[in-house]
Amino acid sequence: MTENAHQSAPCPPRPINVSGNLPIIHVVAAALVDSDGRVLIAQRPEGKAMAGLWEFPGGKVEAGEIPEMALRRELYEELGIDVCVSCMQPFSFASHSYDRFHLVMPLFVIRNWDGLVRPLEAAALKWVRPMRLGDYPMPAADLPLVSMLQDLL
Numbered sequence: 001m002t003e004n005a006h007q008s009a010p011c012p013p014r015p016i017n018v019s020g021n022l023p024i025i026h027v028v029a030a031a032l033v034d035s036d037g038r039v040l041i042a043q044r045p046e047g048k049a050m051a052g053l054w055e056f057p058g059g060k061v062e063a064g065e066i067p068e069m070a071l072r073r074e075l076y077e078e079l080g081i082d083v084c085v086s087c088m089q090p091f092s093f094a095s096h097s098y099d100r101f102h103l104v105m106p107l108f109v110i111r112n113w114d115g116l117v118r119p120l121e122a123a124a125l126k127w128v129r130p131m132r133l134g135d136y137p138m139p140a141a142d143l144p145l146v147s148m149l150q151d152l153l
């Protein structure tokens with residue numbers, strides 16, 4: 001072993017398709033944090049994939065959009081709020097293989113916005129203390145993000 005080699009605990013299992021045969025879906029999502037440190041999660045409505053699961057608001061990046069523009073559009077469509085790009089703090093990202101696609105999803109932390117959040121597309125919205133996020137079933141890609149948020153907040 002060289003002097004610089006770093007010995008640490010074994011990597012946790014992270015199912016990932018490395019053969020490159022899955023379409024890549026670019027999604028962008030937000031952890032809105034209120035003045036009490038609670039995080040907003042949205043329940044996916046009936047009729048959508050993963051219906052019933054709780055997620056970070058956001059959605060697919062469209063052709064020609066940068067992630068911040070896509071997030072501003074999605075948060076207006078889904079929650080009725082306006083968020084300026086300078087209030088979007090890049091936090092982390094998910095890179096996760098589902099059966100049918102590979103998801104790449106940056107997550108931004110947002111503490112300031114204009115307007116009151118409303119469930120314009122979600123089945124329900126909830127403000128949740130970071131330590132309680134585990135009480136809500138979320139997509140597999142989100143689980144590492146939840147741990148990182150719990151460390152941050």
Ligand SMILES: Nc1nc2c([nH]c(=O)n2[C@@H]2O[C@H](COP(=O)(O)OP(=O)(O)OP(=O)(O)O)[C@@H](O)[C@H]2O)c(=O)[nH]1
Nearest residue numbers: 027029049050055056057058059060103139140141142
């Ligand atoms: N918004 C969001 N999508 C997530 C999360 N985690 C996760 O795996 N996804 C997946 O990312 C994909 C795209 O999300 P989406 O359904 O919100 O996309 P969208 O708002 O553009 O909806 P649409 O395609 O019906 O117009 C879905 O397959 C969703 O399950 C998350 O925390 N937030």
Ligand SMILES: [Mg+2]
Nearest residue numbers: 057058059060
């Ligand atoms: Mg969405």
